[in-house]
Amino acid sequence: xxxxxxxxxxxxxxxxxxxxxxxxxxxxxxxxxxxxxxxxxxxxxxxxxxxxxxxxxxxxxxxxxxxxxxxxxxxxxxxxxxxxxxxxxxxxxxxxxxxxxxxxxxxxxxxxxxxxxxx
Numbered sequence: 001x002x003x004x005x006x007x008x009x010x011x012x013x014x015x016x017x018x019x020x021x022x023x024x025x026x027x028x029x030x031x032x033x034x035x036x037x038x039x040x041x042x043x044x045x046x047x048x049x050x051x052x053x054x055x056x057x058x059x060x061x062x063x064x065x066x067x068x069x070x071x072x073x074x075x076x077x078x079x080x081x082x083x084x085x086x087x088x089x090x091x092x093x094x095x096x097x098x099x100x101x102x103x104x105x106x107x108x109x110x111x112x113x114x115x116x117x118x119x
Contacts, residue, residue, distance in 0.1 A: 017059035
């Protein structure tokens with residue numbers, strides 16, 4: 001049985017500046033110190049992970065991720081202080097929105113199919 005949930009995206013023009021996957025990627029970069037390792041952890045290619053990071057970096061007034069080039073010991077990546085603030089703000093927004101919409105979600109969920117197999 002699938003459980004419905006809301007997800008939140010911050011749209012800027014034609015870009016998704018921030019959403020649940022991008023926040024998860026930021027958290028994985030924070031934890032691994034690497035865009036490639038974070039991508040692998042999430043089951044995505046380095047190219048896809050880098051594209052998401054590039055989009056986020058372009059959408060904010062200053063970069064969220066700073067990458068260093070490879071070398072003998074390989075490259076790495078670290079989050080900027082702004083990224084840590086953005087993650088915290090996004091997670092608080094998620095929590096507040098879930099709480100604020102809880103009653104309506106229960107009511108709306110009653111109208112959803114109760115099985116995953118819909119064609």
